[in-house]
Amino acid sequence: MNKLVLIDGNSIAFRAFYALPLLTNQSGTYTNAAYGFTMMLMKVLEEEKPTHMLVAFDIGKTTFRHKEYKEYKGKRDKTPGELSEQLPLIRDLLDAFGIQHYGLEGYEADDIIGTLACQADGEEVPVTIVSGDKDLLQLVTERVSVLMTRKGVTDTQRYDIQAISDRYGLKPKQIIDLKGLMGDSSDNIPGIPGVGEKTALKLLHQFGSVEGVLAHVDELPGKKLKERVAEHAEQARMSKVLATISCEVPLDFSLDDLKFEDFDPVNVVPLFKRLEFKTLLKRIQKDETPAIETVEAKKLTFATVNRENTKEWEGIFERAHLALYAEMTVPNYHRAEVPGIALSGEGIHLYIPLETALEWKAFKKWLADSAKQKTAYDVKGTHVALKRQGLESEGFTFDVLLASYLINPSESEHELSDIVGRKLDDSLPSDETVYGKGAKRRQLEGEELARHLTRKTEALFRLQPVLEKELQEAELASLFYDLELPVAKILAEMEWVGVKVDKEGLRKLEKELTAKLEELTTKIYGLAGTEFNINSPKQLAEILFDKLGLPVLKKTKTGYSTSADVLEKLAPRHEIVEEILHYRQVGKLISTYVEGLLKERFEEDGKIHTRFNQAITATGRLSSTDPNLQNIPIRLEEGRRIRKVFVPSEKNWWILSADYSQIELRVLAHLSGDESLIEAFKSNMDIHTKTAMDVFGVQKEDVTSQMRRHAKAVNFGIVYGISDYGLSQSLNISRKEAGEFIQRYFESYPGVKQYMDEIVRKARKDGYVTTMLRRRRYLPDIHSSNYNRRSFAERTAMNTPIQGTAADIIKKAMVEMSRALHKENLSARLLLQVHDELIFEAPEEELGILSDRVRRVMEEAIQLDVPLKVDVDSGRTWYEAK
DNA sequence: AGGGTCACG
DNA sequence: ACGTACGTGACCCTC
Numbered sequence: 001m002n003k004l005v006l007i008d009g010n011s012i013a014f015r016a017f018y019a020l021p022l023l024t025n026q027s028g029t030y031t032n033a034a035y036g037f038t039m040m041l042m043k044v045l046e047e048e049k050p051t052h053m054l055v056a057f058d059i060g061k062t063t064f065r066h067k068e069y070k071e072y073k074g075k076r077d078k079t080p081g082e083l084s085e086q087l088p089l090i091r092d093l094l095d096a097f098g099i100q101h102y103g104l105e106g107y108e109a110d111d112i113i114g115t116l117a118c119q120a121d122g123e124e125v126p127v128t129i130v131s132g133d134k135d136l137l138q139l140v141t142e143r144v145s146v147l148m149t150r151k152g153v154t155d156t157q158r159y160d161i162q163a164i165s166d167r168y169g170l171k172p173k174q175i176i177d178l179k180g181l182m183g184d185s186s187d188n189i190p191g192i193p194g195v196g197e198k199t200a201l202k203l204l205h206q207f208g209s210v211e212g213v214l215a216h217v218d219e220l221p222g223k224k225l226k227e228r229v230a231e232h233a234e235q236a237r238m239s240k241v242l243a244t245i246s247c248e249v250p251l252d253f254s255l256d257d258l259k260f261e262d263f264d265p266v267n268v269v270p271l272f273k274r275l276e277f278k279t280l281l282k283r284i285q286k287d288e289t290p291a292i293e294t295v296e297a298k299k300l301t302f303a304t305v306n307r308e309n310t311k312e313w314e315g316i317f318e319r320a321h322l323a324l325y326a327e328m329t330v331p332n333y334h335r336a337e338v339p340g341i342a343l344s345g346e347g348i349h350l351y352i353p354l355e356t357a358l359e360w361k362a363f364k365k366w367l368a369d370s371a372k373q374k375t376a377y378d379v380k381g382t383h384v385a386l387k388r389q390g391l392e393s394e395g396f397t398f399d400v401l402l403a404s405y406l407i408n409p410s411e412s413e414h415e416l417s418d419i420v421g422r423k424l425d426d427s428l429p430s431d432e433t434v435y436g437k438g439a440k441r442r443q444l445e446g447e448e449l450a451r452h453l454t455r456k457t458e459a460l461f462r463l464q465p466v467l468e469k470e471l472q473e474a475e476l477a478s479l480f481y482d483l484e485l486p487v488a489k490i491l492a493e494m495e496w497v498g499v500k501v502d503k504e505g506l507r508k509l510e511k512e513l514t515a516k517l518e519e520l521t522t523k524i525y526g527l528a529g530t531e532f533n534i535n536s537p538k539q540l541a542e543i544l545f546d547k548l549g550l551p552v553l554k555k556t557k558t559g560y561s562t563s564a565d566v567l568e569k570l571a572p573r574h575e576i577v578e579e580i581l582h583y584r585q586v587g588k589l590i591s592t593y594v595e596g597l598l599k600e601r602f603e604e605d606g607k608i609h610t611r612f613n614q615a616i617t618a619t620g621r622l623s624s625t626d627p628n629l630q631n632i633p634i635r636l637e638e639g640r641r642i643r644k645v646f647v648p649s650e651k652n653w654w655i656l657s658a659d660y661s662q663i664e665l666r667v668l669a670h671l672s673g674d675e676s677l678i679e680a681f682k683s684n685m686d687i688h689t690k691t692a693m694d695v696f697g698v699q700k701e702d703v704t705s706q707m708r709r710h711a712k713a714v715n716f717g718i719v720y721g722i723s724d725y726g727l728s729q730s731l732n733i734s735r736k737e738a739g740e741f742i743q744r745y746f747e748s749y750p751g752v753k754q755y756m757d758e759i760v761r762k763a764r765k766d767g768y769v770t771t772m773l774r775r776r777r778y779l780p781d782i783h784s785s786n787y788n789r790r791s792f793a794e795r796t797a798m799n800t801p802i803q804g805t806a807a808d809i810i811k812k813a814m815v816e817m818s819r820a821l822h823k824e825n826l827s828a829r830l831l832l833q834v835h836d837e838l839i840f841e842a843p844e845e846e847l848g849i850l851s852d853r854v855r856r857v858m859e860e861a862i863q864l865d866v867p868l869k870v871d872v873d874s875g876r877t878w879y880e881a882k
Numbered sequence: 883a884g885g886g887t888c889a890c891g
Numbered sequence: 892a893c894g895t896a897c898g899t900g901a902c903c904c905t906c
Binding site: 595 | 893894895896897898899900901902903904905
């Protein structure tokens, strides 16, 4: 049975555009209208199952209606550029779906739809019209219905004869009369002034049509109305003509030409990927997965290597380049089992169960051979996990995870299946799909595991050239090969070595802090006059604001804020507040640091083995998890004591820490070329004092500690992409004062101001910003019409080159330091990196040379127009090393 | 699972 | 009139 669907293209595109926020893909193309349109399209295909389809568009400016009334559509606002540039995109999408689209000079989409609806009706083919325009209701018949958008994009209501009657009490054709009387401001159709929908409907219910109303002017209720109708009779007749949809557009095609057979995902997927329609992509790929999977599974022939047949497969190790994947049972590779390993080369896919791998000499030789090139996903994790199984691995020359990260560090999904979905015209089931999650998680074995793993290595093998090319094109190849890959190997070693912690020291701290917490708890209950959960912001707010009547200074989404900055302001008003602040402090130390560290400590070696995530931050920094060793307390003495439990792992060894002084401001001085700032660093001045002198116009001797504190906050603000509001918050001053500070700063350092303006301009032009080593971050929101999003992107444009360059520099220092340790034959080891600081452990006799080398390497890691300065200190624990 | 809070650079 | 300082991760509570 045939079914024709006619879509009012402009109407749906408009609706989608205004219903959705102004989305863009990474390359800055606006996609919201195209996205909404596609959602609607897919819904219609699913629900209507059309055999014939057409999307009609308005093209050109004038239609036959303008002859009748030259003001037609006269008052309509211009289509925004962000929408009109998406119309070609929508046509591309329709082409990909294999759906006809059409526009005709001199006619509106309505008329094309009307003509085809009439034809189809004549041929007894049922028709669904999709639009947001009520005009089209006039086309409804026994066989023609209209799907009208309601709110959002895909929420629709079907209008047939009955529905129109229910809603308006009219027959479909009377919709024309309705508009003749009430007009339509969006099309600039006048109708009768003062007659809206209510009056118009009342009149039509009584007299049936515009002509009927005009013939009975005398019988109309109310003097005013009579006058108006009489006066505008001609205008009403004309309005009716304008509102009438033509069914006689000369079309050079017939219904048969509009045949639609189900779309082919092969054509649609690449376009969805380009436009980053992730949800829709998943939807069509889900529908398609079974088909693709069987094809893939058939195509991919793999072999399982076992003790008996190893000889048959050893030829594979002759190959110059293979992909390797070591499967793990849990994400923490320090604790994971490796059930098996897969290898892929052109036309060959092997699965090696762990037991076989451990005994297979040729495999182990190949694995440890640095001349044998290997592509992996996460070489750091792979290396560590294998090492835990007693397998040495070398020669990782490509990391799919790191490549994907460098290509777009803002992307949050770098799981292999996501990368395959983005970069290949293919799909791979995610680990969650294969293994399940939570309680439903299961382990695979045998054939199933082998298939899943070889699919992964096969994908890795194909991904490598694709990613390699993208790296080249974005000028990221050197960053990848010369910096990130070497850093991955260094981090693997750091994680493998781990940091020794003093368990007894932690236990003592735990006892002491717990006693303190109990004391505070009792005191707080006493002051509150009741017991409650101090850890619950909700219960705490009740006590503070309801029971004790303290003023509410700030709200959160869900209630009253009890954050530290609020409590500090409330402290003078009630004794309890200070105790709560202290309680929070101690509570944090116990749960996150004392208990947290004890939980992560490995019994075997008494060490903590964190994992540095090298593919997470948008700026190029590292992060650290399980536990996070980059946020161990230092600012307050009570917390700083935690550092006493971080000790050297060998007798008579020391902890040595080397940190960059003011690296971000020095980078800013270099990037901006500001003479005054450069001079300040060249003469080794205290930069915050210098800023205070300039901003407050005083001599060095007259800088008060308050001035220096304010200047320091301004400097932070500059690095973060300053705003007066942000600065006012951090200093607890008025926005006006903050604004004045900023203005005076920019007057003192005009080069910085110029640089900030320039970097934002560049971000707008290119769509991204870069660091000194060409690390790239895209900023699609730089074009957003939303003030907040745009402002955020602008601040990011200012901050990322600074933070990111500092990250580049310390990574470079790590690579060179690792070479230096090797060359000097030192047994000192790098343990941790904390953004601008490197922490080592070393035997006492190496402290002199190590301190010397570290300072040199770090200070000379990159040549800037200002010197880099490094402070080095050592001690028996991390606490004492600084 | 998400929000609030807080630890670091 | 709006509502932000940049970059992270872990814990607790609440639903």
